[in-house]
Amino acid sequence: MTTALTHLSRALTGVLADAARESGHRIDTNTAPAGLEWPADVLAASPNRHTILQVAQPAANSEAIRAQTAQALQHGLDIVWFTPEAHAPPWLPRVPAVRVTAPARPGEEWTAQAAVQRLTADACTCGPAWGHGAHRAWAPPEPVPLAAMLADLLAGRLVHATVQPELPGRRFTAWARNQDVRAEADHLRTLAADTRDLTDAAKSSTPYIPLPEGRSAAPLGRLLEAARRWARHKTGVVCHIETASADWMAGGLVVTPSSRPPDSALPPVTALVRPLPHIADWTSELSTIPVLVGSPEEYFSLRRTAPAAAQILIL
Ligand SMILES: [Zn+2]
Known part of the structure; x- marks a missing residue:
């Protein structure tokens, strides 16, 4: 010392x-x-x-x-x-x-x-296909x-993230005020109420990879950056994001390895970012590819129609 x-x-x-x-x-x-x-x-x-x-x-x-x-x-x-x-x-x-x-x-x-992190409320900017009310999210500490x-x-007015039960979309990683923690839990329960099959598999499929301290970006920019980092971690190679071409991609963005030798074992599509909920066809390849979204609101919109085994991750 x-x-x-x-x-x-x-x-x-x-x-x-x-x-x-x-x-x-x-x-x-x-x-x-x-x-x-x-x-x-x-x-x-x-x-x-x-x-x-x-x-x-x-x-x-x-x-x-x-x-x-x-x-x-x-x-x-x-x-x-x-x-x-x-x-x-x-x-x-x-x-x-x-x-x-x-x-x-x-x-x-x-x-x-x-x-200390604060719970924020913002109007939904996802577009009419998603149909959310407000988004609630945690501000950076x-x-x-x-x-x-x-x-x-x-006085017990602050709660630490490590003593919180796991809920899909839980995103605070430091300390938060009791009333904010309760408000978020109520919000998530309301979002989940319309979801018939919120299985244990779905609950455990929401790992949160925090951004480096002090980083923030517009919602889609932040999600795409997080998606590239997630894909790099998952595949071990640099990945980039392309516009979707196939019908089953439902207007999402494709995360794909930037270079893939002909004999590579890596699949050409690593993940799909934000397929549109109203045209997502879960009987297609969609059900076998990880789907990446940026908020619990998007997660529950897709979860509503997805099969229980579908992998939907909140980044
Ligand atoms: Zn929204």
């Missing part, structure tokens, strides 16, 4: 303890809670919740952090990890965690980086003052 980072970690522990105390919590520092064999940096207690605020060691390993998280939860303790490192460590999205930045000048506040975030965390 470098001296500078040691100093920063110590300062951060003090800031967390002070902020927790100011929000009305009883504080223990550097004490092992009952049942745990490692000391909690800060244990913040209110009458109905006990929350460990733990500053991760620089270069801490993911396995150890996940194991400690599981131990705390088994003992009925909430736990939130904090890191003052300049770059997000690999474990950051996998446990309840916050990356923080020290104030640039004395007297200024610590900031929680890329921390925003930085917030650490003390304010901690008060919300300790």
Whole structure:
């Protein structure tokens, strides 16, 4: 551990303890809670919740952090990890965690980086074939003052993505407010209500590949970029996107390997982006090709008529 980072970690522990105390919590520092064999940096207690605020060691390993998280939860303790490192460590999205930045000048506040996501509502621009009402989506995570975030965390007003049940289209990856999480769940349930066969296979077929931090683009541009990245990952070769020519493609866009030797085992069509729901014929090849869409609204429009085995992915 470098001296500078040691100093920063110590300062951060003090800031967390002070902020927790100011929000009305009883504080223990550097004490092992009952049942745990490692000391909690800060244990913040209110009458109905006990929350460990733990500053991760620089270069801490993911396995150890996940194991400690599981131990705390088994003992009925909430736990939130904090890191003052300049770059997000690999474990950051996998446990309840916050990356923080020290104030640039004395007297200024610590900031929680890329921390809280807001649920947005936008009018549908998919076109008449899709017939959606509003689209609801998660805005990219925003930085917030650490003390304010901690008060919300300790009061149970924030939910972390890792403790959410899987729902098709769930897209938030950091922290979100309770009311936004409930609003999204209601919205997804409404979208799914018209879908007769929302099978377990369909629920599990929605992996979300997050865009790099801070990236955003127009909906179709974002989807096409995500589709190219998804196809590259799936096939191992660079893929590009073409306009569809065959009837079974239902006006979608074709994702295809950019170069494919004559003896290649790769199929010519890797995936189809956004076939139109009103002309999609699921008795054709369409049912055997992964279909890529950009929102839960599009997902449910297609899911309504697709066979259960059809692979529809939200990117
Ligand atoms: Zn739409």
